[in-house]
Amino acid sequence: MLKPSHKRLVCGCFALLASGSAHAAAPAPTAFLDRVTWGVNEAVVRDVTARGQRDWLEQQLRAPAAPLPPDAQAQSDAMRISREPMTQLVVEMDAQNRAANALTDPDQRKTARDAYNKDMAELLREAQSRSLLRDLYAPGQLREQMTWFWFNHFNVQAGKRDIRTMVGDYEDQALRPRALGRFRDLLEATLRHPAMLRYLDNDQNAVGHINENYAREIMELHSMGVGSGYSQKDVQELARILTGVGVDLKPDAPRLKPQWQPLYVRSGLFEFNPARHDFGDKQFLGHTIKGSGFKEVEEALDLIAASPATAHHIALQLATYFTGDNPPQALVDRMAATFHRSDGDIAAVLRVLLRSPEFEASLGKQFKDPVHYAVSAVRLAYGNRVVLNTDPLNYWLQRMGEGLYAHETPDGFAMDAAAWTGPGQMETRFEIARSIGSGSAGLFKPRGGALPEQPAFPQIQNALFYQSLMQRLSPNTATVLTQARSPQEWNVLYLSSPEFMHR
Amino acid sequence: MHRRDLLKAAGALAPLVFAGRAFAAPAAGSSRLLLVFLRGAYDAANIVAPVGSDFYHQARPSLALAKPNPADPHAALPLDGDWGLHPALKDSIYPLWQAKQVAFVPFAGTDDMSRSHFETQDTIELGQPIGGSRNFRSGFMARLADALGQDRPIAFSDRVPLCFQGSDHLPVPNIALAGNLSGGIDPHQAQLIQAMYQDGKIDKNLSQAVAQGFAVRSTVAKSLADEMVQANRGAVLPKGFELSARRIGHLMRDQYNLAFVDVGGWDTHVNQGGAQGYLADRIGELGRGLAGFVQEIGPEAWRSTTVVVVSEFGRTFRENGDKGTDHGHGSVYWVMGGSVRGGRMVGPQVRVAAETLNQNRDLPVLTDYRGLVGGLVQRQFALGGDRLNMVFPTAKPVGLDLI
Numbered sequence: 045m046l047k048p049s050h051k052r053l054v055c056g057c058f059a060l061l062a063s064g065s066a067h068a069a070a071p072a073p074t075a076f077l078d079r080v081t082w083g084v085n086e087a088v089v090r091d092v093t094a095r096g097q098r099d100w101l102e103q104q105l106r107a108p109a110a111p112l113p114p115d116a117q118a119q120s121d122a123m124r125i126s127r128e129p130m131t132q133l134v135v136e137m138d139a140q141n142r143a144a145n146a147l148t149d150p151d152q153r154k155t156a157r158d159a160y161n162k163d164m165a166e167l168l169r170e171a172q173s174r175s176l177l178r179d180l181y182a183p184g185q186l187r188e189q190m191t192w193f194w195f196n197h198f199n200v201q202a203g204k205r206d207i208r209t210m211v212g213d214y215e216d217q218a219l220r221p222r223a224l225g226r227f228r229d230l231l232e233a234t235l236r237h238p239a240m241l242r243y244l245d246n247d248q249n250a251v252g253h254i255n256e257n258y259a260r261e262i263m264e265l266h267s268m269g270v271g272s273g274y275s276q277k278d279v280q281e282l283a284r285i286l287t288g289v290g291v292d293l294k295p296d297a298p299r300l301k302p303q304w305q306p307l308y309v310r311s312g313l314f315e316f317n318p319a320r321h322d323f324g325d326k327q328f329l330g331h332t333i334k335g336s337g338f339k340e341v342e343e344a345l346d347l348i349a350a351s352p353a354t355a356h357h358i359a360l361q362l363a364t365y366f367t368g369d370n371p372p373q374a375l376v377d378r379m380a381a382t383f384h385r386s387d388g389d390i391a392a393v394l395r396v397l398l399r400s401p402e403f404e405a406s407l408g409k410q411f412k413d414p415v416h417y418a419v420s421a422v423r424l425a426y427g428n429r430v431v432l433n434t435d436p437l438n439y440w441l442q443r444m445g446e447g448l449y450a451h452e453t454p455d456g457f458a459m460d461a462a463a464w465t466g467p468g469q470m471e472t473r474f475e476i477a478r479s480i481g482s483g484s485a486g487l488f489k490p491r492g493g494a495l496p497e498q499p500a501f502p503q504i505q506n507a508l509f510y511q512s513l514m515q516r517l518s519p520n521t522a523t524v525l526t527q528a529r530s531p532q533e534w535n536v537l538y539l540s541s542p543e544f545m546h547r
Numbered sequence: 548m549h550r551r552d553l554l555k556a557a558g559a560l561a562p563l564v565f566a567g568r569a570f571a572a573p574a575a576g577s578s579r580l581l582l583v584f585l586r587g588a589y590d591a592a593n594i595v596a597p598v599g600s601d602f603y604h605q606a607r608p609s610l611a612l613a614k615p616n617p618a619d620p621h622a623a624l625p626l627d628g629d630w631g632l633h634p635a636l637k638d639s640i641y642p643l644w645q646a647k648q649v650a651f652v653p654f655a656g657t658d659d660m661s662r663s664h665f666e667t668q669d670t671i672e673l674g675q676p677i678g679g680s681r682n683f684r685s686g687f688m689a690r691l692a693d694a695l696g697q698d699r700p701i702a703f704s705d706r707v708p709l710c711f712q713g714s715d716h717l718p719v720p721n722i723a724l725a726g727n728l729s730g731g732i733d734p735h736q737a738q739l740i741q742a743m744y745q746d747g748k749i750d751k752n753l754s755q756a757v758a759q760g761f762a763v764r765s766t767v768a769k770s771l772a773d774e775m776v777q778a779n780r781g782a783v784l785p786k787g788f789e790l791s792a793r794r795i796g797h798l799m800r801d802q803y804n805l806a807f808v809d810v811g812g813w814d815t816h817v818n819q820g821g822a823q824g825y826l827a828d829r830i831g832e833l834g835r836g837l838a839g840f841v842q843e844i845g846p847e848a849w850r851s852t853t854v855v856v857v858s859e860f861g862r863t864f865r866e867n868g869d870k871g872t873d874h875g876h877g878s879v880y881w882v883m884g885g886s887v888r889g890g891r892m893v894g895p896q897v898r899v900a901a902e903t904l905n906q907n908r909d910l911p912v913l914t915d916y917r918g919l920v921g922g923l924v925q926r927q928f929a930l931g932g933d934r935l936n937m938v939f940p941t942a943k944p945v946g947l948d949l950i
Contacts, residue, residue, distance in 0.1 A: 204665075443705060465752060467760035468720050468763070469756075474760075475732065523742075537740065540736075541743050542743055
C-alpha cells in the first residue's frame with residue numbers, strides 16, 4: 045500500500061490527466077476495437093484514428109498473414125517449430141519414440157522416454173507461445189481472431205497421439221492463411237492435414253473397416269450442423285468416400301497394383317491410398333458419387349460447402365462469436381445469403397456482420413471468453429512492449445479451462461457466456477487480474493535462464509483510459525475505482541470490473 | 548498474502564452472505580454424496596484383484612498380487628474367497644472393509660466400447676443413454692442437483708467438470724483444493740469488486756456468480772482455519788490428494804452435500820508395478836486420502852455420506868510387454884459410507900478366466916454405472932421415478948441393496 049503522501053500524489057495525477065481529456069477529440073472507437081481485435085490498446089487506437097474506422101476495417105479484412113513486429117518475430121523465428129518443417133518434426137519425433145521403446149534396460153528406457161516427453165511438451169509450448177505472440181502483437185488482428193475461431197471450429201486436441209508435433213503447423217499452415225478466404229478451401233485444408241486425420245481417426249478408416257468418426261463431425265460440426273437435414277446414411281456414405289484418406293510417415297509410397305498407382309495421392313504426410321479405398325458408388329446428399337478415388341472427396345466437399353445448411357451454420361457460428369449469444373435472426377440470414385452468393389467468401393460474410401447495425405448495437409455487451417479476457421488484459425497493460433515469456437498467459441488460460449489446443453472433444457470450446465461465468469471462473473479471473481495488475485507476473489522474465497525479471501509495471505491508467513475507456517464505466521465502477529489505495533490496486537480493480545469482462 | 552492475513556480475510560468476508568444457498572449448514576442427517584473420478588482408467592484388477600483365479604496369476608506374471616498370506620506383507624488382503632485387496636490399502640481402506648463400510652462392485656462400467664479415455668469419461672459424466680446424440684451441456688451431477696432442488700453442489704476441481712455442467716439453477720461453484728490456497732484477492736478488494744457488480748444493469752447471474760465465488764473462497768478459508776493454525780505450529784500437512792481429500796471432508800461436513808473430485812495419473816501402460824511401485828504408490832495415496840476424508844467428515848456426518856469411486860474403464864487383463872496394461876473395459880467401482888452395507892463384493896459376477904474375458908482382452912461389464920449410481924441416489928435421496936429419470940434418462944436403477 046502507498047503511504048498517504050503518495051496516495052495524494054496519485055490522486056493529483058488523476059485530476060490532471062482527467063482535465064486534459066476534456067480537450068481531446070471525439071472518443072476513440074474502443075468498443076468496436078475491443079470486438080474486432082484481441083483487445084484495445086493505445087497503438088491500435090492510433091492506427092484506426094489515422095486511417096478512419098472504415099478503411100482500417102477493410103484493411104483488416106484484406107491483410108495477408110504478415111510477420112510480427114521485430115521483437116516478437118525474433119522469438120517466433122527462434123522456435124524449433126519455425127525452423128523445421130512439420131513433416132520432418134513428426135518423423136524425427138516418431139523415430140525418437142521408437143528408439144526409446146526399443147531399449148531393453150528399464151532405466152535407460154525411462155530416461156529416453158522422459159526425454160521424448162519433454163521434447164513433445166516443448167513443441168506444444170512453442171506452438172502455444174507463437175499463437176499468443178500473434179494474438180498480442182500481429183497487425184492483422186482480425187485474422188488472428190479468425191484463426192482462433194477456425195481452430196475452435198475445426199478443433200483438434202494436442203494430447204492425442206502425436207498431434208503435439210502437428211498442431212503448430214495445423215494452425216499456421218492450414219488455418220491462418222485461409223482464415224479470411226474461402227470456406228471450401230479451409231474445409232479441404234483441414235481434411236488434408238494429418239492433425240485432423242489423426243484426431244478424428246480417419247487414418248484408420250479403410251474399406252471393410254469403416255470408421256465414421258470424421259465423416260460424422262464434418263457434417264455435424266464443421267459444415268452443415270446437427271439436425272440440418274443430412275441423414276445417418278449420408279454420414280455412412282461420406283465415411284465410405286473418406287476411406288483411404290490418411291497419414292503416412294514413411295518416405296516412400298506403398299507398393300500398389302499398377303491400376304491403382306495413378307490414383308495414389310501424397311502431399312507431405314497426407315496420403316490417399318487407393319488400396320484402402322472403397323471404390324463402390326455412393327449416394328451422398330441426394331447425388332450419386334461414382335467410385336473414382338480422391339476425386340470423390342473433392343465432389344463431396346463441393347456438395348457440403350455449397351449446401352444452404354452450411355451457409356446458415358457458419359453464419360450463425362460467426363455471428364455468435366462476434367455478437368454474443370442468440371444473434372439476431374435477420375443478421376444471420378443476411379450473412380448466410382452473402383455466404384451463398386459469394387461462394388463462401390469469409391471476408392465478405394464478415395464485412396456484412398461487422399458493418400451491421402446489429403453488430404454496433406451489441407458492442408460492449410458480450411462476455412469475454414477466457415482467451416479474450418487474458419489476452420486483452422496483457423494488450424491493455426503493456427501495449428506494444430513485447431513480453432519475453434508467454435508461459436504465465438498460457439497458464440492462466442489453462443486455469444480458466446480454455447487452454448490452447450486443450451479441448452478434448454471435437455465440438456470445440458463453448459461460445460455461450462454461461463460456460464464461462466461460473467463462480468469459480470470469476471474468482472479465477474480476479475486472481476489473474478491481481479497477477480497482471482500488481483506486477484508483470486513473470487511476463488518479462490525470459491525463459492530458461494537465470495536472468496532476472498525485467499522491470500515492468502502495467503500502466504492502465506493512461507491517456508487511453510481518460511480519453512475513452514473511462515466514459516464507458518458505470519457509476520458504480522467509477523466510484524469503486526476512486527477507492528483504490530494504490531496504482532496496483534487500481535489496475536486490479538479495473539481488470540476485475542464488469543466493463544473489462546465484456547467486449 | 549500471508550496465511551494470517553488470509554485468516555483475517557476470511558473473518559472480514561463473513562458478513563458477505565449472498566443468495567442464501569451455500570451458507571446454510573446441512574441439516575443433521577441430510578445426505579451427502581461425493582463422486583471420486585479416477586481419470587486415466589485405473590487398473591482395478593490389481594487393486595481389487597481376483598486373486599482366487601489361477602488365470603489371474605498366469606495372465607500377470609510380473610504384476611499379480613500374491614494370494615492372501617498373513618506372513619507376507621506384500622500379499623493381497625483377503626476380501627472373500629475370490630478377491631483380495633491391494634496391500635497398499637491395509638491401513639486405510641481395509642479397516643473400512645472390516646467395519647463393513649465399503650463395498651466393491653466388480654465388472655462395473657459403461658456400454659461404451661470406444662476404449663477412448665476422453666470419450667468414455669464424457670460418457671460417464673454425461674450419464675446419457677449410449678447411442679443417442681449427446682448433449683454436451685448436461686452432466687448427470689447437474690441434473691441430480693436440479694432433481695434435488697435445494698442442495699449444495701460443488702466441484703473440487705480447477706474447472707467445473709462436465710458432470711456438473713448445465714444446471715438449471717445457480718451455476719455450480721468449483722474450487723481446486725490442492726496445495727496452498729492463499730494468493731486470492733484480499734477482503735478489501737473483494738468488497739470493492741463485489742460493489743462493482745451490484746449495479747442493477749449487470750446481468751443478475753453474473754452478480755450472483757461473483758458473490759458466490761468470493762463466498763466459496765471465504766467458506767473454504769474459514770473451514771481450513773484449523774489446518775492453518777496447525778501449520779503455523781509446525782505440523783506437517785499431508786500432500787497431494789490426501790490434503791485435498793481431508794479438506795473435502797471438512798467442507799462436506801459443514802457446507803456442501805453434493806460433490807465431485809477427480810484424481811489423475813492412472814494410465815499405466817508401462818512399469819505399473821505390483822505390490823510395490825508406481826500404481827501401489829498412487830493407490831496408497833488414494834486410500835490415505837479417502838481414510839482422511841472419513842476422519843475429517845466425522846462419525847455423525849459419515850453415517851449419511853456415500854462416496855462412489857469410479858473410473859472410465861478397466862484395463863487389459865493380461866499384462867503387456869512393458870509390464871503395464873492397456874485400455875480395457877470392465878472396472879471395479881467402490882461404494883463407501885457410514886450406512887453402506889459393505890464388507891462384501893456386490894453385483895453380478897463371473898469366474899475370471901480366459902473364456903469369460905470380453906473380446907478375449909478385458910473384463911466384461913455386468914453392472915452399468917448408470918443403474919448403479921441411479922439405484923444409490925434413489926435410495927439415498929429418496930428420489931421418485933420421475934426425478935430419477937431426469938438424472939439418468941431411460942436407465943433402470945440396479946437394486947444392489949447398498950444402503
